[in-house]
Amino acid sequence: MKPIWIVDDDPSIRFVLEKALARESLPTRSFTHPREVLDALADLGQGDPARQGPQVLVSDIRMPGGSGLQLLEKVRELQPGLPVIIMTAYSDLDSAVSAFQRGAFEYLPKPFDLPKAVELIHRAVEESQREEVVEERQAAAPEMLGQAPAMQDVFRAIGRLSQSQVTVLITGESGSGKELVARALHKHSPCADGPFVAINTAAIPKDLLESELFGHERGAFTGAQTQRRGRFEQAEGGTLFLDEIGDMPFDLQTRLLRVLSDGQFYRVGGHAPVKAHVRVIAATHQDLERRVKEGGFREDLFHRLNVIRLRLPPLRERPEDVPMLTRHFLQQSARQLGVEPKRISDAALARLEQFGFPGNVRQLENICHWLTVMAPAQVISLQDLPPEVLDAPLAGSVGGAGGHVSQAAAQSSSEPAPAATPVAVVGAESPSALPLAAASVVTGSSSVAEGATWESGLETEAQKLLAGGHAEVWDILTRRFESRLIRTALHATHGRRMEAAQRLGIGRNTITRKIQELGLDSADES
Template identity: 45%
Template sequence: MFQILVVDDERSMRDFLKILLTKEGHQVTTAPNGEEGLDYLQNSKCDLVITDIRMPGMDGLELLESIKEHSPDLPVIMITAFASPNDAVQAMKHGAFDYISKPFNVDEIKSVIKSAIRKGGGESDHTRKTDTFPGIIGQSREMIKIFDMIRRVAPTPANVLIYGESGTGKELVAQAIHKHSHVADNPFIPITCSAIPEELMESELFGHVKGSFTGAISDKQGLFQVADNGTAFLDEIGELTPIIQTKLLRVLQEREIKPVGGNQIQQINVRIIAATNRILEDEIKAGRFREDLFYRLAVVPLRVPPLRERKSDVPLLVRHFLKKYSRLLDKEVREISSYALQVLMNYNFPGNVRELENIIERGVALESSNIILPENLTLPSSQSNNDKEEESHSIKSTGTFQAVTSEKELYELGLEKVITNLEKQLIRHALEKTDNSKMRAADLLRISFRSFRYKVKKYGIQ
């Protein structure tokens, strides 16, 4: 059963669609106009929206634009009795799933609804792929390639070398490979190479016997022994010293280890997944990393893209982190304003997904309303200042604001006219800055969408 919202100013059409869809097994809510439809969507879960285009107040295209800014994956079907090529083009341009003219064939709309629900209700190719890998969020082309690679390499025993900047989710990819392998029920042991002191590294990896060095008061298993018949994940592999690199090479070649201070060789069966934020080829040229070890590790190389290369995943990640931290912090912050989201879309995220998660956690913690606003996004001051300077320069260079510059001019026009002119200029500038998106322009001006729409109509701004 799916939740469907029907928005139409004609009661007969609302009733007809509710009866039709209820018989199909869906739960249906109706709204007589765009405003009520939008209010419902802000507070309730929905799998599909069916909306008329021509309605008084907020029309269907405005509703569609608002939906796509806040819930880009929610499918929307547009219907109208006044079909026009321009309406169809605008509807599809703004992300409508389909456009149907009234009167429509019942079988036709049932087919379209079924296709829309299949795409947006959890059964699309992208959704199936992301659902398979808990914790890895993404539907971009770059991430789909990663998911496909995980599926292909996971069933094999091949060693994998994961490249990626800090914060991209390399360990999550390693976990996904392990969970889809034939040793999924056996241990997955993460080892951060840079976190273990050099003098303890050999003991930590290969274990030691009692009395082998000061403080070795008993035999101890190494992490490779703990990971036996499972997977060892060696993060920051480029930090290993030359001596440990040599010993690791033997583990990969011979599948055996010798504990520190011990004489007996122990056979192990461990799959190695390594990760690095360095370019190991450069490390090899500099003499800091063994070439033979590199080829043993990089049987299957896999690169996790930085967040700046998959910006289309930012809204999806934001919604995921909003849900996570609203629950953890016991707050009702479930939305982000479209302008705040645009700020994030324009940011390059040097810390990648980990940085975005921290930003959203802070935003939820600091926000006093139920929606994150731009002022509660704490980006690095250097970039924030640059953004402000660019915005200030943009305002000055466009010449949009022709403010009153003299006392004489103020008194000649009168206060009301000055305020009216300034409002018009601000509204036009906000629309320019947001590519004529009324929802984002309203966010930019810190006023409600209803107030913004009222002012646009009042001043006749196109």
């Protein structure tokens, strides 16, 4: 990790912070005045291999040879993403407030409580590392990937909006990439040189959200020892991304509407209006029109946000993008872990394309990271896929809750099975109880009864049960189907459950559970 740079002309302050941070395993580098810091940053710009840049800068406000506020301005020019904490005596607070608005991460009043100072530095380190990860991902990868027509529509919309700062509402399921769209809108906008600030309104407690958005004045509430800039001020001249806007508390919706209408707001506990020159992009997975009808979302705010709406399609609506995204995420995971990228077999890729991805693109990214770590070979095979994929029904498969049909079985309706291979069908526990049309298939006969298929046998059996007034016909037939299918697979693999699961295209846990549920424990496993 890069060191914490400490700038203070008081050796006792430097000593105390150095020792406290050393106990936290945080490296430090100390300076006595701002000029030394600027010289060190200049050396970094010339590629000095012996030095590392700062993770966080902690600077006093009053020092001989320069002001901490002047240093803040110059550092923000050289390294805009570097968190800067200003240490200041209480007598300096009023004069420093306006300068802090130019980009200080936070300020630390002297005399300070050492544990609180260390806690604040830890927060700044986390923020710095989070920004580094975002920058690395953006540098290493294209903004967005997608060849499906629905994604091409999104790309075209981003292009049309590139010269505008209009408010945009992005709708789409969780994990579909709404923040990526917001970042692309910011990057290709007139305010691209300004900051991009994101906040998930659903992830912050209601009593803290107002302060997070609008900031607070010193003494506004218990614990507010200093003035704090909110996200609107942090995003000045840039873009504020309000994720999950549908979960915003109703009373805060009124304050947000005021900002969008008047372009100004008040900090919590403040009396002076603050101008907001910020573009707002909002996103939600909820149906805001329905929320308006239910009284959970202000109609006037909805219309303020809904100037331009972009719908981001879920991954299941664009399966043609799965192969490209999978290879991209495998490459990305390999870079992050410092290993050789893994390749994926056609069979495994085909199964991923048939998976529903309830977690959308984020879930695919997590699966690829899991495969990079857990897959035993360089080529990912079908059985290497995680249980959440293997245990899920295939797209368009037949079966009840938890039921699965192998690809071979799915194809058997249109392709004749080889004579020596038993074919799984819907049926009873013994061949004699099966519909006549399906009996010859179950016993492994080389041909299906003339003029009949196992589907017609299934239809006949269903009609008989329905005509007889049976309840839960679906469960009855599904149970018989699964029982016959698993027995046939275990017979073909001589009782080896792992191999049977692989042949059927389901997970080991699934076949074990089904054997127990269906009372097939008498089937031996070698």
